Amino acid sequence: MNVTVIGAGYVGLVSAVCFADLGHNVVCIDVDARKIEMLKRGEVPIYEPGLSTLIERNVAAERLQFTLDMAQAVAHAQLQFIAVGTPPDEDGAADLQYVLQVADNIAQHMGRFTVIVNKSTVPVGTADRVADKVRARLAERGVSPAYAVVSNPEFLKEGAAIEDFMRPDRIVVGAMPTPRATALLS
Numbered sequence: 249m250n251v252t253v254i255g256a257g258y259v260g261l262v263s264a265v266c267f268a269d270l271g272h273n274v275v276c277i278d279v280d281a282r283k284i285e286m287l288k289r290g291e292v293p294i295y296e297p298g299l300s301t302l303i304e305r306n307v308a309a310e311r312l313q314f315t316l317d318m319a320q321a322v323a324h325a326q327l328q329f330i331a332v333g334t335p336p337d338e339d340g341a342a343d344l345q346y347v348l349q350v351a352d353n354i355a356q357h358m359g360r361f362t363v364i365v366n367k368s369t370v371p372v373g374t375a376d377r378v379a380d381k382v383r384a385r386l387a388e389r390g391v392s393p394a395y396a397v398v399s400n401p402e403f404l405k406e407g408a409a410i411e412d413f414m415r416p417d418r419i420v421v422g423a424m425p426t427p428r429a430t431a432l433l434s
Contacts, residue, residue: 276314297410326432
């Protein structure tokens with residue numbers, strides 16, 4: 249299956265690499281050109297034991313690629329994982345500006361049924377905000393491809409993230425039941 253992971257930070261990079269190691273064809277995108285260039289050279293911008301070996305193996309197997317091109321990343325897959333930062337704002341609440349910007353960017357380029365998966369740490373109600381952002385951008389474009397927004401929070405511990413991803417003690421998926429989204433996520 250083709251998968252896109254948006255965000256090459258801790259959760260995004262580990263998720264992208266592990267999805268590829270499970271046999272999926274993965275595009276990992278980030279807005280940080282320096283980080284993407286490092287990854288293309290085989291350098292890892294974060295510390296996680298074993299990650300560099302998995303990156304090397306999956307890039308060589310052509311299951312993992314890194315890009316700055318959002319149009320390419322959205323075209324690559326019907327499954328779009330949002331894994332960007334949600335730093336605390338002034339009052340300590342999660343700042344959703346990056347999540348909502350990514351949702352807008354996905355909607356700017358999508359032209360077919362797409363499942364948008366929130367993997368970032370976000371508060372309850374974020375899926376509705378993401379869906380609203382997507383709906384508004386699609387209306388602005390005058391197109392109406394179907395989509396579903398799903399929550400799939402990650403529970404990774406630094407230093408054990410690969411093991412946590414590959415052998416999780418729990419998997420949480422929250423979504424309105426849609427057969428197409430369920431089929432893609434299964």
